[in-house]
Amino acid sequence: MERLINESLFLKIDAGVAKRSNATDSKSVTLVVSQVRILSPAFFKMDLPITREEAINVLKSMPQLDSDMNHYLESEAIMRKLAKKFNTDEEYWGMLGLLHDIDWTFTKNNWKEHGIKAKEMLKQIGFDEEFIENIQSHTYGYEEIPIFKERKRDSKIQHALAAAETITGIIHAYALMRGKKVSDMDAKGLKKKFLDKRFAANCNRDIIREIELTELTLDEFFELSIEAIKEIKEQVGLE
Ligand SMILES: [Fe+2]
Numbered sequence: 001m002e003r004l005i006n007e008s009l010f011l012k013i014d015a016g017v018a019k020r021s022n023a024t025d026s027k028s029v030t031l032v033v034s035q036v037r038i039l040s041p042a043f044f045k046m047d048l049p050i051t052r053e054e055a056i057n058v059l060k061s062m063p064q065l066d067s068d069m070n071h072y073l074e075s076e077a078i079m080r081k082l083a084k085k086f087n088t089d090e091e092y093w094g095m096l097g098l099l100h101d102i103d104w105t106f107t108k109n110n111w112k113e114h115g116i117k118a119k120e121m122l123k124q125i126g127f128d129e130e131f132i133e134n135i136q137s138h139t140y141g142y143e144e145i146p147i148f149k150e151r152k153r154d155s156k157i158q159h160a161l162a163a164a165e166t167i168t169g170i171i172h173a174y175a176l177m178r179g180k181k182v183s184d185m186d187a188k189g190l191k192k193k194f195l196d197k198r199f200a201a202n203c204n205r206d207i208i209r210e211i212e213l214t215e216l217t218l219d220e221f222f223e224l225s226i227e228a229i230k231e232i233k234e235q236v237g238l239e
Pocket of ligand 1: 071100101165
């Protein structure tokens with residue numbers, strides 16, 4: 001039951017169960033449906049065309065700076081933690097974090113293509129429109145990207161992705177300032193850095209504050225994000 005399912009696969013499973021048990025009448029099918037629905041919402045997982053390992057291979061197949069790869073892994077770790085907190089699909093949320101800058105190698109010197117090139121790349125891999133829109137949403141509001149300049153994020157997952165990928169910058173910079181140490185970093189210290197706008201000045205505080213449009217407070221988000229990065233510290237060059 002750990003396999004990925006989406007609404008359509010869910011229906012296929014129902015039909016399969018009904019067929020195997022010869023339970024083709026609607027009463028029996030309803031019983032199967034109600035038995036499945038008592039499971040946690042996290043059980044209803046979105047379909048993804050590639051695994052995490054394959055997504056990492058896609059990223060590694062392009063020239064990447066270590067700092068960029070660290071940023072993808074940190075964004076993923078925070079998104080996974082958020083998904084767990086919200087009792088939703090960790091694989092899907094994690095994949096958004098991991099691939100949100102999939103086109104960065106090609107767009108870092110040409111920002112106006114950021115998110116647009118990503119659409120082509122993600123489509124080619126087989127990601128659906130919704131996934132692609134969620135990825136593109138982290139660039140909404142950027143002056144440099146005319147077609148996204150006026151767009152607004154409008155869902156919990158979109159606010160979470162934007163806040164998560166942005167806070168990685170402050171946490172990583174703060175850890176480097178502390179001699180790469182994240183293991184004893186706390187939310188109070190991070191909050192001070194957050195409030196000091198000259199520190200990691202390119203990390204947009206307003207975007208991080210979008211986390212408050214989900215059900216988390218800023219302080220809870222600081223704590224959760226630090227915890228997420230502590231768990232992968234060796235992978236991102238921290239201690
Ligand atoms: Fe990013």
